[in-house]
Amino acid sequence: MPQTAVHDAALPVHDGGEVDWARVRADFPLLMREVHGKPLVYFDNANTGQKPLPVIASQDAFYRRQNANVSRAVHALGTEATEAYEGARNKLARFLNVRADELVLCSGTTFAINLVAYSWALPRLKPGDVVLVSRMEHHANIVPWQLVAQRTGATVRVAEILPDGRLDLEALYRAMTPQVKLLAVTHVSNVLGTINPVREICRQARRHGIVTVVDGSQAVPHLKLDVAAIGCDFYAVTGHKMCAPTGTGALWARREHLEAMPPFIGGGEMIKEVSFEGTVFNDPPHKFEAGTPNIAGFVGLGAAVDYLESVGMDNIAAREAELLAHATRALQAIPGLRIFGTAPDKAGVISFLVDGAHAHDLATLLDLEGVAVRSGQHCAHPLLQFFGVAATVRASLAFYNTHEEIERFAAALRKVRQLLC
Template sequence: MSSPAPATAAPPVDWARVRADFPLLERTVHGKPLVYFDNANTGQKPAAVIEAVDGYYRHFNANVSRAVHQLGSEATEAYEGARKRLARFLNVRADELVLCSGTTFAINLVAYSWALPRLKAGDTILVSRMEHHANIVPWQLVAERTGATIRVAEIHEDGTLDREALARAMTPDVKLFAIAHVSNLLGTVNPVRELCREARRRGIVTVVDGSQAVPHRPVDLQAIGCDFYAFTGHKMCGPTGTGALWARREHLEAMPPFLGGGEMIREVSFDGTVFNDPPHRFEAGTPNIAGFVGLSTAVDYLDAIGMASIEAREADLLAYLTTALDAEPGVRILGRAPDKAAVVSFLVDGAHAHDLATLLDLEGVAVRSGQHCAHPLLQFYGVAATCRASPAFYNTHAEIDAFIAALRKVRRLLG
């Protein structure tokens, strides 16, 4: 019997060609070439995604699941095709994927449709210190209405999760554990597979915020083993107002609808309503059809590059950026977790984050400043605000050099 052929390495990616796919990156800001380092906030869109959205409106704009005419059939096929495409991308069943406006909506769906009917006084919701507000505030609202309490899983100074303290915090009263796959402020990549396994052994339901993971690394939800996983389309080269909630089928079938209206029903009378099967039960009203046509194209685009290649490219950019910032006197980086994602939150001695970001913008450099929807995390570090530079695979070493040069100029201006 012949031996199997050796695996061939993927061909190297032409990153200059990839960059050319993004029209917005060619513009100038304040007369300077744009350096866009705010990708943790929202990602830029390749021409293929823009053209897909335009093509929907030009050629088959119609509502889904409500018409038998040709346009309606084409729109429905494209919308449901997007669900199937996302499902393949994440290695899940399409009927376990609720299409929605993004992570915030998805987590609120879990909060109000799963947690609110089940939790009670004496129950505990466990969340980590590094969560985005979208994975904190919904649980606070549920706790206020049910009498449940919130418990915080703390972190180490380097931004990694305190695993020993977390294990102690997973007591029998904990019914739900909410955790970010990747921190939007620190770039910490949490070991969600191991965390979900530990929670599941204890009968704890897990909710993972995947907003900062799905755009930047391979994600296999079957391997992670969580109960719920939420992500946002506009961070992964897709249109705004798109995203999804993945949930185990048994949860979806047991959850009541979150919103009522058209499409989420089978039959309505004044005597009562028979609801549709999941996932359509949770998709009331006209969805963002054009957005999901674009998101499906975005997934095709990311897959064509390869998520492993994207992860490696961004790790290279992160290393180059971190080394450059470390060489600058008076710069402090928050979050030094091993194998972190390409997110760098930093402070500069004597400069307020907002002033720094405003002056960098005048040099054509776009970074985020403020609290990054992570107030409890900044409180841990004792700071009011940071700047955050978050490169993506279409950025370059030359842009990092331009950012460092702009930072030096701004620091001289701030004196």
């Protein structure tokens, strides 16, 4: 069966002309529902993105027509399932501009970073070595390094940020001492929206012989990526933030790293031969893909890549920049509202507080108005400690959101502020 047969829903192909954003929005059925009797405004996209019809259809079609395990059967269904699964790897590799045989498919960024921590860092770090981590990292790019440091005697050192939410690049480059063996940095902050200049950061790290790990979770849904041009050693992505099913993602790594790294998890598929005298492991990337994967999920990831490419990542970035500018102006007009993260180069994320109101109360009352936002520490405790707050409200935008939704959000926020303050 041809690979394209796994879904029937049409893609919103655009031939360089104006994008019909209403048509694009109509591809996302969840956005049509109501919450508490009011039309849903979904502004929690940094947490997870919604799924378009082609992605949803791909799941149904796979289970109806192709469901079989991959790489373990010579029958037709097994062959078709394997082709669809590997087809997703090829699509994602093209999307990121990397080689498919350097792309490990996994459950997401958390798994990907832990793979680097335990398979690359754990065998190499020693007492006196330093892992340099930025202040704005998600816990998934902090905790694994702490765990490995505890086991190796290495230490974790913090690269600080500036008050507007930018990385302090001068301080970062000064911190690249001979003791630093690895630098972990996010491409886009999940709290501040700051887009870090990862290409320049990785270039500086290479000059010092420092291996780089970039968390791309918040970048891959919003930016046109060229991971090869970034020049990092490892790049992690999560599927569910880029319109794909949950439980999907990938780690890109330089081939020489993958070949030198031992397996992270043992089992089936990651081996060539097993005996009680020893095991011969498979070639990368399959060496790191033990067990039955989320096959249908990765078929959906391939469909999500097709969808994003059909809309156009340049179009998506431009649309989200317009929405961000509108939302920022609307929030700045609300008295007593403070925005955290005002870097000039930002993705569509706005974290804020209103004087006299707790973040959770704001989010709860906004939900009653049909507006879904996030409240809390956003898996970034050290970052919020820098700003001296216990929690923030986070509104995060996607290309399928609308200017009308921003106006409804601002009106709901003004109403909630009157109730709380």
